[in-house]
Amino acid sequence: xxxxxxxxxxxxxxxxxxxxxxxxxxxxxxxxxxxxxxxxxxxxxxxxxxxxxxxxxxxxxxxxxxxxxxxxxxxxxxxxxxxxxxxxxxxxxxxxxxxxxxxxxxxxxxxxxxxxxxxxxxxxxxxxxxxxxxxxxxxxxxxxxxxxxxxxxxxxxxxxxxxxxxxxxxxxxxxxxxxxxxxxxxxxxxxxxxxxxxxxxxxxxxxxxxxxxxxxxxxxxxxxxxxxxxxxxxxxxxxxxxxxxxxxxxxxxxxxxxxxxxxxxxxxxxxxxxxxxxxxxxxxxxxxxxxxxxxxxxxxxxxxxxxxxxxxxxxxxxxxxxxxxxxxxxxxxxxxxxxxxxxxxxxxxxxxxxxxxxxxxxxxxxxxxxxxxxxxxxxxxxxxxxxxxxxxxxxxxxxxxxxxxxxxxxxxxxxxxxxxxxxxxxxxxxxxxxxxxxxxxxxxxxxx
Numbered sequence: 001x002x003x004x005x006x007x008x009x010x011x012x013x014x015x016x017x018x019x020x021x022x023x024x025x026x027x028x029x030x031x032x033x034x035x036x037x038x039x040x041x042x043x044x045x046x047x048x049x050x051x052x053x054x055x056x057x058x059x060x061x062x063x064x065x066x067x068x069x070x071x072x073x074x075x076x077x078x079x080x081x082x083x084x085x086x087x088x089x090x091x092x093x094x095x096x097x098x099x100x101x102x103x104x105x106x107x108x109x110x111x112x113x114x115x116x117x118x119x120x121x122x123x124x125x126x127x128x129x130x131x132x133x134x135x136x137x138x139x140x141x142x143x144x145x146x147x148x149x150x151x152x153x154x155x156x157x158x159x160x161x162x163x164x165x166x167x168x169x170x171x172x173x174x175x176x177x178x179x180x181x182x183x184x185x186x187x188x189x190x191x192x193x194x195x196x197x198x199x200x201x202x203x204x205x206x207x208x209x210x211x212x213x214x215x216x217x218x219x220x221x222x223x224x225x226x227x228x229x230x231x232x233x234x235x236x237x238x239x240x241x242x243x244x245x246x247x248x249x250x251x252x253x254x255x256x257x258x259x260x261x262x263x264x265x266x267x268x269x270x271x272x273x274x275x276x277x278x279x280x281x282x283x284x285x286x287x288x289x290x291x292x293x294x295x296x297x298x299x300x301x302x303x304x305x306x307x308x309x310x311x312x313x314x315x316x317x318x319x320x321x322x323x324x325x326x327x328x329x330x331x332x333x334x335x336x337x338x339x340x341x342x343x344x345x346x347x348x349x350x351x352x353x354x355x356x357x358x359x360x361x362x363x364x365x366x367x368x369x370x371x372x373x374x375x376x377x378x379x380x381x382x383x384x385x386x387x388x389x390x391x392x393x394x395x396x397x398x399x400x401x402x403x404x405x406x407x408x409x410x411x412x413x414x415x416x417x418x419x420x421x422x423x424x425x426x427x428x429x430x431x432x433x434x435x436x437x438x439x440x441x442x443x444x445x446x447x448x
Contacts, residue, residue: 003103004124006116006415007298010094010103013047019054021127025104026058026090027134028126032119033108035088037065039081039144041072042092043174043232045196047102051092055104060139061132067144071194073174073233074105075329076150082111082325093174093232096204099197111325112305115298151181156323157335161342162186165223169214171203172196175229175330182331183338188221190214203231206316208245215243225341225351229330234297235317236330238337240352247365248317249275253282253358255319255333257340259311260286270304270312270320272296273398274410274423278360294398295412301326315366315423361425362432370448371420374413377446378420381411384442407435418448 003011009025011017030038038059042048056066067086069077074091081089087109094101106114114120166187170176172195179192190213191200201210205228218226218239226239238246252271259265260283268291269283280290288310293303297318304312305326313319319333320326344354371377382400385391395401399412399421407426414421422439426432 004116004120007113007296008103008105008115009120010097010101012100013051013102019050022051022054022104023058024127024132025123026055027062027132028058028123028130029088029090029106030059030062030064032123032126033088033106033114035064035086037067037086037088039067039069039077039084039086039089040092041069041074041077041090043074043094043196044071044172044194045092045094045099045102045231048092048196051102051104055090055092056141058132060141061134063135063137063139065139066141068141069144069146071174071177072147073178073330075234075324075327075331076146077105078107078111078327079150079153079324079329080146081107082327085109091232095232095234096202096206096230098202110305111301111327113298113301115296118298147177151178154178154182154331154335157332157339158182159335159339159342161338163345164225164338164342165221166338167214167217167221167223167226168192169211169226169228171205171210171229171231172198172200173203173229173231173233175233178233178331179229182335187227188217188223190217198231203229205230205235205237211237211239211245215239215245218243224345225338227334227338229334230317233330234328236319236334236337237317238351240355241350242352244352246351246355247276247315247359247363249279249313249315250355250358251317251319251333251337252311252313253279254337254340254354255311255313256283256286256288257343258336260288265310265322267310267322268307270300270307270309272300272314272316273395273401273412274315274366275313276359276361276363276425277403277408278358281360282358292395292401297328301328361427362429364422364424364432364436367422368414368419369422369443369446370418371443371446372418372448373446374418374420377443378411378413380446381409381439381442385409385439388438407431409435409439411439420446
């Protein structure tokens with residue numbers, strides 16, 4: 001099944017999957033996760049209501065109850081899965097993908113993610129090969145409104161930020177149901193109405209064209225900071241007062257001012273294998289250590305729980321918190337980051353100045369190469385670079401992260417596409433350019 005991915009179930013609605021697939025998914029899910037009740041939320045995509053109806057029919061035909069949260073953000077589903085002790089939950093969303101996509105994000109007990117290796121692969125085989133035999137008695141659908149309880153929890157991270165001039169872009173996505181009740185009238189809001197056709201821009205802030213409106217409005221209003229959420233509001237990203245995009249991994253260091261300096265929360269800080277060395281070096285000054293792990297919530301949330309880490313984040317704009325059941329929350333990240341920026345402004349430090357204190361390396365950003373023989377290409381790059389210079393450290397999960405005295409690179413295969421992804425850092429722009437040229441020359445013979 002083309003929609004079963006490493007981290008979730010996702011594809012083009014009506015092409016990669018249909019409602020019959022969603023029905024079967026719902027039917028086999030309660031048995032797979034040993035659940036007699038399943039928490040379900042959904043985003044505002046055009047196909048989400050139909051998918052909910054098919055999924056709910058499958059779950060109830062299996063004899064389990066559906067607890068219907070209605071329109072919700074993905075982190076809200078994670079929070080109530082853990083807090084209210086559900087053994088299974090599903091968020092109907094395709095996150096940041098274009099409007100024609102949709103999907104399912106599945107969690108089990110304690111909001112632990114269910115990926116292909118931890119259940120989705122088995123579920124795929126059941127959907128493909130097993131017959132559906134509805135049980136009696138049939139389960140029921142229970143309305144489960146929890147927005148007020150969630151907003152009450154979010155108050156734990158509410159601080160005055162009235163000194164900041166903020167522009168906030170909701171991407172016509174699920175952040176719209178929460179932001180005004182969390183942030184009030186302080187920000188200037190962009191695209192804060194729910195619209196699953198994404199009429200203004202796609203809900204993926206990592207693509208440069210999708211933050212142009214935010215950047216322009218920040219400059220027009222002489223704002224201190226711009227904030228943008230993705231479609232299901234599990235990721236948040238920022239631009240500074242000049243409208244320049246802030247690499248999301250650097251926000252991990254920003255959060256340190258709150259969780260470490262202000263709250264003195266103990267524990268390791270998690271980062272993914274793509275994260276800038278600047279982050280570790282900045283947080284080392286606060287006497288905290290980083291733990292490097294694989295990309296994706298399916299790995300990060302489980303690892304943060306395993307090591308009882310304090311918090312952490314990813315290059316893609318996910319931020320994880322011990323206090324949020326080790327899951328990711330864009331709203332906590334946004335509130336805490338804005339609190340830090342507000343406190344810094346009181347000291348005369350702008351957003352760009354704080355980021356300049358953190359960022360110490362020239363960074364390539366993530367570069368994609370269309371390559372079928374990904375393993376062979378990765379091995380060739382690693383071997384050639386190590387032959388040129390002795391590395392200080394080699395990490396061999398999620399591709400390779402190879403660190404040298406003055407530069408490093410991570411090269412990793414996409415789990416879902418014929419892409420090889422490369423990210424590099426060096427102490428100077430000239431060294432970065434030199435090493436990038438060297439690696440790209442090696443990859444030339446592998447590119448399709």
